[in-house]
Amino acid sequence: MTFVVRSVEPQTEGAKAFLAKRRKQLFIGGAWIDAAGGDTFATKDPATGVVLAEIAKGGAADVDAAVAAARKAFEGGEWPGLTPMQRSRLLWTLADLIEANIDELAELETLDQGKPLYVGRWAEIPGAVNQFRYYAGLATAIEGRTIDSSINYQPAGKQMASWTLREPVGVVAAIVPWNSPLVLTAMKLAPALAAGCTVVLKPAEDTSLTAVRLAELVQQAGFPAGVLNLVTGLGGEAGAALASHQDVDKVAFTGSTPTGRAILDAAKGNLKKVSLELGGKSPVVILPDADLDLAIPGAANAIFFNAGQVCVAGSRLYAHRSVYDRVVEGVAAQARGLQLGHGLDPATHMGPLVSRKQADRVAGFVAGAAAAGAEVLTGGQQGGDEGTFVTPAVVARVTPDMAIVREEVFGPVVVVQAYDEIDEVVAAANDSEFGLAASIWTESLSHAHRLSRRIKAGTVWINCHSMYDNALPIGGVKASGWGRDSGQVALDGYLEWKTVCAVV
Numbered sequence: 001m002t003f004v005v006r007s008v009e010p011q012t013e014g015a016k017a018f019l020a021k022r023r024k025q026l027f028i029g030g031a032w033i034d035a036a037g038g039d040t041f042a043t044k045d046p047a048t049g050v051v052l053a054e055i056a057k058g059g060a061a062d063v064d065a066a067v068a069a070a071r072k073a074f075e076g077g078e079w080p081g082l083t084p085m086q087r088s089r090l091l092w093t094l095a096d097l098i099e100a101n102i103d104e105l106a107e108l109e110t111l112d113q114g115k116p117l118y119v120g121r122w123a124e125i126p127g128a129v130n131q132f133r134y135y136a137g138l139a140t141a142i143e144g145r146t147i148d149s150s151i152n153y154q155p156a157g158k159q160m161a162s163w164t165l166r167e168p169v170g171v172v173a174a175i176v177p178w179n180s181p182l183v184l185t186a187m188k189l190a191p192a193l194a195a196g197c198t199v200v201l202k203p204a205e206d207t208s209l210t211a212v213r214l215a216e217l218v219q220q221a222g223f224p225a226g227v228l229n230l231v232t233g234l235g236g237e238a239g240a241a242l243a244s245h246q247d248v249d250k251v252a253f254t255g256s257t258p259t260g261r262a263i264l265d266a267a268k269g270n271l272k273k274v275s276l277e278l279g280g281k282s283p284v285v286i287l288p289d290a291d292l293d294l295a296i297p298g299a300a301n302a303i304f305f306n307a308g309q310v311c312v313a314g315s316r317l318y319a320h321r322s323v324y325d326r327v328v329e330g331v332a333a334q335a336r337g338l339q340l341g342h343g344l345d346p347a348t349h350m351g352p353l354v355s356r357k358q359a360d361r362v363a364g365f366v367a368g369a370a371a372a373g374a375e376v377l378t379g380g381q382q383g384g385d386e387g388t389f390v391t392p393a394v395v396a397r398v399t400p401d402m403a404i405v406r407e408e409v410f411g412p413v414v415v416v417q418a419y420d421e422i423d424e425v426v427a428a429a430n431d432s433e434f435g436l437a438a439s440i441w442t443e444s445l446s447h448a449h450r451l452s453r454r455i456k457a458g459t460v461w462i463n464c465h466s467m468y469d470n471a472l473p474i475g476g477v478k479a480s481g482w483g484r485d486s487g488q489v490a491l492d493g494y495l496e497w498k499t500v501c502a503v504v
């Protein structure tokens, strides 16, 4: 694949001004500072290779300082004394600031990550705004319980009384990936702050820009110093130091399953709480009675949106044999019709992958499958000036043992398989170490209802895919993780139960 990617300049004054200041610092204890070692690393536009900024490369000493600042803000000063309504107001103010800067943030996300502008502008940045508004509401709805105990102890003239308190977990390390940087950060930050925790944020090394801008907006919103601290840097350095830190109370992680395992190991020192939103290999199951006018574009969008760099991407497509040819031809036609280009170019449907490394990996899966006997109906070609583009791929004649069927590719690559019986497709859909999400496409309420119970996944969509909402819990079973982001249940993950039992 050869095409030249035209470099496109950001349009907003905000993005231009933000990028004009080339050197990005850490945000610790309310102050912007260089990394202790003075090191930086370059963050690039993946479409063009143009260096966008130099990012502070935080290490263990910076993590120590950030955790100390977060601890100080958690234990004393203004933050623990705020009422829930005051925390709520701060969260709402932050949401307003993100919304006021939405065009700038969307441009920065596109430049840093590669995604088409519309993805950030209309889906992800509004999603981040909604996260902060949703948890602004929940900050004022945190409740313990009164409990009638049966304790057989009652001094004369006294009564037993018992109740529970909900208290913030403490210092939270939020470690997030590069595929949807700002909204995934909001999914950690909003419930943590609503609960009254303080946070040290470690964004992915490939996409630090919107995290830096977010920290500026947190400062502008008026959060007390130390409530949010930002340590940019490498996973194996800053990330590992945070995961193993003895004074961090919880790690809230989104990322790959191998890194999730490393974080679990690192967390055992002080038995910190861990929540893990990990990888997926989500099945898309098309029944014979599906509305194919809905299902075919739906299945294509399930895998090609954000160039497949979506944890819930529908990367395994199972179509009933009676509709298989139509579905496969339809999805392949959709793939061929996608315009690749720079994310800031309005004509672009699909941008590059986040890095050359990721593009090599994704194209390697397709080439490996072809070598093992699979049929590549379309796509899988790597190209662009920087080699970061991969054309959307549809791969048929796969076998269940192939790497492309079993492993998370995290790119625009779908494997298609035919089935005859419902039991057969349930077994195939569940034949994965992952259990993040699935979608079922059918006009039969009965089939939809029953299949949704049989597929092992944290989320099942019916006649749709990748539908996110701040109120809907998202997360996985099996190797897709522990815990949930979004919804009321996510707030629980940042709260402890304290039982108080009294003679009164």
Ligand code: NAD
Residues within 6 Å of the ligand: 175, 176, 177, 178, 179, 184, 202, 203, 204, 205, 233, 234, 235, 236, 238, 239, 240, 241, 243, 254, 255, 256, 257, 258, 259, 260, 262, 263, 276, 277, 278, 279, 280, 310, 311, 312, 408, 410, 436, 474, 475, 476, 480, 481
């Ligand atoms: P990754 O695991 O490589 O990195 C994620 C984050 O962890 C980054 O900030 C990285 O710097 C940090 N990190 C790396 N090594 C570390 C270590 N040893 N200790 C502590 N931190 C470390 O993941 P990625 O490649 O950035 O993101 C893609 C992955 O994220 C995919 O597997 C995808 O499925 C997953 N993801 C999951 C969800 C979900 O909700 N389940 C959402 C989005 C992405």
